[in-house]
Amino acid sequence: MPQDPAILIEGVTKRFGEKVAVDNLDLVVPTGSICGFLGPNGAGKTTTIRMVMSIFHPDQGNISVLGKSSAAESKRRIGYLPEERGVYRTMKVGEFLTFMGKLKGVPASGLSKKIDDWLERVALPGVRKKRCEELSKGMQQKVQFLAAIIHDPELIILDEPFSGLDPMNALLLRTLMDDLHAEGRTIIFSTHVLSSAEQVCDRIFMINKGRKVLDGPIDGILARFDPRTLTVEPLETEDLDAFTESLTRLPSVERVNTLNRRSRALETHLAEGVDPSHAMREIVATLPVRRVELRKATIEDIFVNLVAPEDSEDVRALVSEGAGQLEAADA
Amino acid sequence: MLNVPLIAAREFKATAMTKAFIFGVLVFPAVIIGVIYVITAFQLFKQDGPTLRGNIAIADALPGQPVASQAPTRILERLDQVREQVKEQMDRMPGGADAGPMADAAITRALGGDVEFEILPADADIELQKQRVRDGELVALVNIGPDALESDSVFDLWRSPTLGAQLVNEVRSGVSDVLVDERIRNAGHDPSNIRTLVATPSSNTRLVTETGETASAEQLEMIMPIIFMILLWISVFTGGQYLLMSTIEEKSSRVMEVLLSAVSPLQLMTGKIIGQGLVGLSILAIYLGVGLLAAGQFNVTQHIPFSSLVWLGVYFVMAYFMIAAMMAAVGSAVTEMREANSLMGPIMTVLMLPLFLWFLIMDNPNSVLAMVFSFFPPTTPFVMILRISQTAHAVPLWEILATTVVGFAGVFVMVWMAAKIFRIGVLMYGKPPSFMGLVRWIRAG
Structure with a gap:
């Protein structure tokens, strides 16, 4: 029997006021895959991810996550690193990760050792007792990543995980993502770092202006886009x-x-x-x-081929400003 | 869900287990109390001038020179009395017993060490004597005219700047006493007899109520409701203020969406409100505890209406949830404290009302004004604690119950509205909404 997809998006539309952020989107993320989610700024990636996470609700269409009709029912099986992410500045790293772990249902007994192991693994030993604000931005990013995956989720959703990371830390993150994928977890991540997407994912999908323009296994896509x-x-x-x-x-x-x-x-x-x-x-x-x-075609070639320069407008501020109106309008 | 207690616990720990909080809530009042003690102590031996040393000259033109002969003794007696009083008060202060030598030194400094009296002949040249005051040879010059015993007469007292206020007062009173005694004697009476006769009797005032008769303490009864209201206001507002700050912090540090990956906005808001509620409750408990301890110390516990303490608990819950809901809503809608101020304006205006109105309400606790604000949910708990903890006018039971119902209904509506704003606000960055914008979110949410 074929496995249920980790994420199934069917005919989903989301509007913020006048603006259509996501337009009749269909998407399947197979269980066990590692998918890159591409698109220019303002294409609707974060909105889609937030709908998957049940933070926003679609105006039309259905989303099922890990076989449930809403991520709210399976939050503890999902690891989510949002694009807008931070830490409690004055909290100690260990306390923050313990808090996030407990919120996500990790039993208290093994949590402390787990945190130590993970900090070691992301090359942050000895920061446990440090306040989050004492860490560099890159270190904070790693702590945020750990907060997202500390509960061993089946499905990991990372919104722009590479933003703000230096090449060394980006490499470390790619390795970790590879490892997590090898353990059988489904990973979906949005990114602008197209080379990373090409190196890590086995599938990509791209949206532009809220519509899907590309979806499938990476090899097939690269072959299809013979430049x-x-x-x-x-x-x-x-x-x-x-x-x-x-x-x-x-x-x-x-x-x-x-x-x-x-x-x-x-x-x-x-x-x-x-x-x-x-x-x-x-x-x-x-x-x-x-x-x-x-x-050989690269993802970058494909990206440039599919996205007109004027599509890549930084409309994030507009979207977040419209978010309230939309939320208001949809209720 | 277990997440709500987890969030509440984090919230409480992050707020109350910090140096700033402990300093603000515990040390600050302690410092205030300390300062009050110090001020009291300083007032006891306040120095209006340097150590007094010198002569006080008395020119007495009355027949027999009664002032010249009796005033020095009177003045010295008065100074001794003051010394005794100061010592007594010093002993009652913490560490006062050890302060003996220090106290003595302070008293000497304030009241003067070696005061000598100089009796001038009746025909002494006053202008010449005044020059001696000016030259610092005399610290004071008392001139009693021949008509000093007339009922509307005055006597002259010239003092050098070195004579402190306390001493001036004692000199003046000593001389006056002698003059009054002389008048009584001239009228053919025994001064000590007359003084005994005109001594003001003290009253034994008792408060009679339905439940019986208790010792009356009007001042305490006046102030008790205000203490209760201020206590309620401070604890509720501190908790609410912390909630506002922590919500804004979660937004500005972008930790909000990280949290929302694990909990729903409603769980987050509930947890935060409960956590900061415990902070407010701790403040209430600490201040109330200190108050009750102090009341026990001063033996006035019987004047504390204990039913009011129960109501204080009820009204804390009512007031806190009302204010916390407002703060959570505002905090979620903005990204910086600065932006919150414009939204806080209308809210603060409403919530400051009890502080402006307490006087009018206490003046007539069953007035129409008091009733109106008792049924206005944001002010209900504050006005009602004022009314319930005063003893002069009993508040009808139906009104207590009805306002409680109305108050909690108001809380329910406010929390419901806040939840709608919070759900939308937590992920909104950029330009903060206006007050009307918030209203639109509620309508649309």
């Missing part, structure tokens, strides 16, 4: 302009962009319907080249 782009590097680099001109004149080439002045590599977009292997042969036969390479 039909070659990276071409000339052998001689003295007269790059002449080389570029010759390249552009080839029938299989649509346009050429300079990728990197220093390496002299040229980003070569192929014309519609051209077979990349044919184009590569043609280039090698016609021009003196050091390197011709078929570029």
